[in-house]
Amino acid sequence: MxxxxxxxxxxxxxxxxxxxxxxxxxxxxxxxxxxxxxxxxxxxxxxxxxxxxxxxxxxxxxxxxxxxxxxxxxxxxxxxxxxxxxxxxxxxxxxxxxxxxxxxxxxxxxxxxxxxxxxxxxxxxxxxxxxxxxxxxxxxxxxxxxxxxxxxxxxxxxxxxxxxxxxxxxxxxxxxxxxxxxxxxxxxxxxxxxxxxxxxxxxxxxxxxxxxxxxxxxxxxxxxxxxxxxxxxxxxxxxxxxxxxxxxxxxxxxxxxxxxxxxxYWNRVPYLGVGIGAASLIPPGYLVREPEDPEETGGMGLEWRTTNIRDIYTYIEECSHLPIVPERVGYEDMATIGSIKQITRKAAMEEFMFLGMRQIAGIKKSYFKKSFGVAIEKIYGHEMTELEREGLLTEKGDTVALTDTGLDISNYALAKFIK
Ligand code: SF4
The missing domain is CATH 3.20.20.70 (Aldolase class I)
Structure with a gap:
């Protein structure tokens, strides 16, 4: 399968x-x-x-x-x-x-x-x-x-x-x-x-x-x-x-x-990063054992971001005694060589827009709905209308994308999605 x-x-x-x-x-x-x-x-x-x-x-x-x-x-x-x-x-x-x-x-x-x-x-x-x-x-x-x-x-x-x-x-x-x-x-x-x-x-x-x-x-x-x-x-x-x-x-x-x-990366496919400074995006369902106590971790169903330490010698030292034994699986050891935090739903939505809209093809409204269970208009309707009025964004069926002018001043346009 x-x-x-x-x-x-x-x-x-x-x-x-x-x-x-x-x-x-x-x-x-x-x-x-x-x-x-x-x-x-x-x-x-x-x-x-x-x-x-x-x-x-x-x-x-x-x-x-x-x-x-x-x-x-x-x-x-x-x-x-x-x-x-x-x-x-x-x-x-x-x-x-x-x-x-x-x-x-x-x-x-x-x-x-x-x-x-x-x-x-x-x-x-x-x-x-x-x-x-x-x-x-x-x-x-x-x-x-x-x-x-x-x-x-x-x-x-x-x-x-x-x-x-x-x-x-x-x-x-x-x-x-x-x-x-x-x-x-x-x-x-x-x-x-x-x-x-x-x-x-x-x-x-x-x-x-x-x-x-x-x-x-x-x-x-x-x-x-x-x-x-x-x-x-x-x-x-x-x-x-x-x-x-x-x-x-x-x-x-x-x-x-x-x-x-x-x-x-631009479409937020989960990723695992290894080596100094590397980051990972790990959604629920990807860990061998999910956290047992949702309270302890601030609630289930959220994604995790790990970021490794940046110093090469500390990294070498830390990795030499990582717990590589099958029974010690789960989220709790993930911070061993760096930090781990949950990504809030708001931050995940911002990332979805900020990264996805860098693509010339833009993003799919249906994919946003599938990812977050809410229509994109409910979250970003105001921003989208504003950018459309400025000639920086276009909507066609299921697709939302920056126009040529929007891409030219993408820093300004993309910043609108960071609330
Ligand atoms: S120092 Fe190394 S990583 Fe940096 S730009 Fe030059 S070749 Fe690339």
């Missing part, structure tokens, strides 16, 4: 060759001993969860960091642990993130041999001066050789990550990158705007400009608000002309090549 409980698996590998100047992801430079200890700890965490969470894994995403930076044997160990401890859909999309210059042919073959069938390459730009400014380790030439290695090895599903709104970026420079990338036809392209994050070297250098950009004032280095908008619009038009349809604010795919894992 098919298991109706399906969930996605996210595996965080926080290791990089060098920290990029704009990056605030949970990642850093660590020696190979720490990398091995971490992966062993992560495999313990996987075993720990396999005793607690029911269901079939519908997709796997190995992200980071730079998973391709660690020894491929460690990726093999992770995949073996997953397969030995979880039921994985034989058709599951299994992705790994990689950086140009960090994958040799042998590694590519190893990834394929353990079932990895999609690879996401962090190119960011085809202009070497922009790559240098970002503090990336690769050049465009290195990217090309990595891409060739992957295609030769047999990867049929490749994503390329790009960035817009870079310091000094002109439309011509962005179009040069898009032209180069689309010419070798990757299946998927993500194009995110650079965000200046506190705590990064870029913040020191550019945060005054970022504030000016946000206020709609003239900037010195970063594109101003209008220029950033133009960059985003031109990349959208260019990619669509080249046969990549936009299916989420920053994501484009060739027909049928949308990222299953990300679609699941």
């Amino acid at each position: 098919e298991d109706y409980r399906r969930f996605e698996l996210y595996i965080h590998i926080p290791f990089c060759a060098k920290k990029c100047l704009y990056c605030d992801f949970l990642s850093g430079v660590f020696d190979t001993d720490t990398q091995r200890d971490y992966v062993n700890a992560l495999c313990n965490e996987l075993k720990f969860y396999s005793e607690k969470v029911f269901g079939t894994v519908s997709s796997i995403y190995i992200g980071g960091g730079t998973p391709s930076w660690i020894n491929p044997d460690l990726i093999v160990l992770i995949m073996q642990t997953v397969k030995e401890n979880f039921k994985v859909d034989p058709l599951a999309e299994i992705s790994i993130e990689a950086n140009p210059g960090t994958v040799v042919a042998e590694a590519a073959n190893t990834y394929l041999s353990v079932g990895i069938n999609r690879i996401s390459l962090g190119l960011q730009s085809a202009n070497d001066d922009e790559l240098e400014e970002l503090g990336r380790i690769h050049t465009f030439k290195r990217f090309l050789s990595t891409y060739e290695i992957l295609r030769k090895a047999g990867f049929k599903n490749i994503n390329v990550d790009l960035m817009s709104a870079l310091p000094g970026q002109t439309p011509e420079k962005l179009l040069y990158t898009l032209n180069k990338v689309t010419s070798f036809r990757p299946e998927h392209i993500s194009c995110y705007s650079l965000i200046i994050e506190p705590g990064t070297p870029f913040y020191e250098k550019y945060h005054e400009d970022a504030v000016r950009q946000e206020r709609g004032e003239e900037t010195k280095f970063l594109p101003n608000e209008d220029q950033a908008y133009e960059l985003m619009k031109r990349s959208q038009m260019y990619l669509e002309k080249k046969g990549y349809h936009r299916y989420e604010i920053s994501n484009y795919a060739r027909e049928g090549k949308e990222c299953v894992h990300n679609l699941g």
Whole structure:
């Protein structure tokens, strides 16, 4: 009998060759001993969860960091642990993130041999001066050789990550990158705007400009608000002309090549995240044993969110004595390596809207009703009417979606659903 409980698996590998100047992801430079200890700890965490969470894994995403930076044997160990401890859909999309210059042919073959069938390459730009400014380790030439290695090895599903709104970026420079990338036809392209994050070297250098950009004032280095908008619009038009349809604010795919894992995330498919900082969304019915005392947990029928600790050495230590014994199953140990909290119905509805409406196809009213037992109009009728009046939202039958203008100012439009 098919298991109706399906969930996605996210595996965080926080290791990089060098920290990029704009990056605030949970990642850093660590020696190979720490990398091995971490992966062993992560495999313990996987075993720990396999005793607690029911269901079939519908997709796997190995992200980071730079998973391709660690020894491929460690990726093999992770995949073996997953397969030995979880039921994985034989058709599951299994992705790994990689950086140009960090994958040799042998590694590519190893990834394929353990079932990895999609690879996401962090190119960011085809202009070497922009790559240098970002503090990336690769050049465009290195990217090309990595891409060739992957295609030769047999990867049929490749994503390329790009960035817009870079310091000094002109439309011509962005179009040069898009032209180069689309010419070798990757299946998927993500194009995110650079965000200046506190705590990064870029913040020191550019945060005054970022504030000016946000206020709609003239900037010195970063594109101003209008220029950033133009960059985003031109990349959208260019990619669509080249046969990549936009299916989420920053994501484009060739027909049928949308990222299953990300679609699941935007549609609130339950997920299990392992590794430092990883979060999980676990609905009722997915735990091997549900809480016995509803009072104690604030009531049954709500979803759980766990968030793992962020310090790598504490994580390794905690995972080394996780209670991996079948009889200790249930919700009570879930906070062992982080925190656990129930998601309120209100927060779940907000998330449903906030994430779902990022998709160009929008959301289904019937799915909202099925998820929360109440018509969407009862909860968000006022907001929807207001956005519709502003020309930012459209309703067609069962579908509610942002219009093109709504997508252009999605931060403003989506904020309406957070009450
Ligand atoms: S490779 Fe990615 S995760 Fe690593 S430092 Fe650069 S941007 Fe951050």
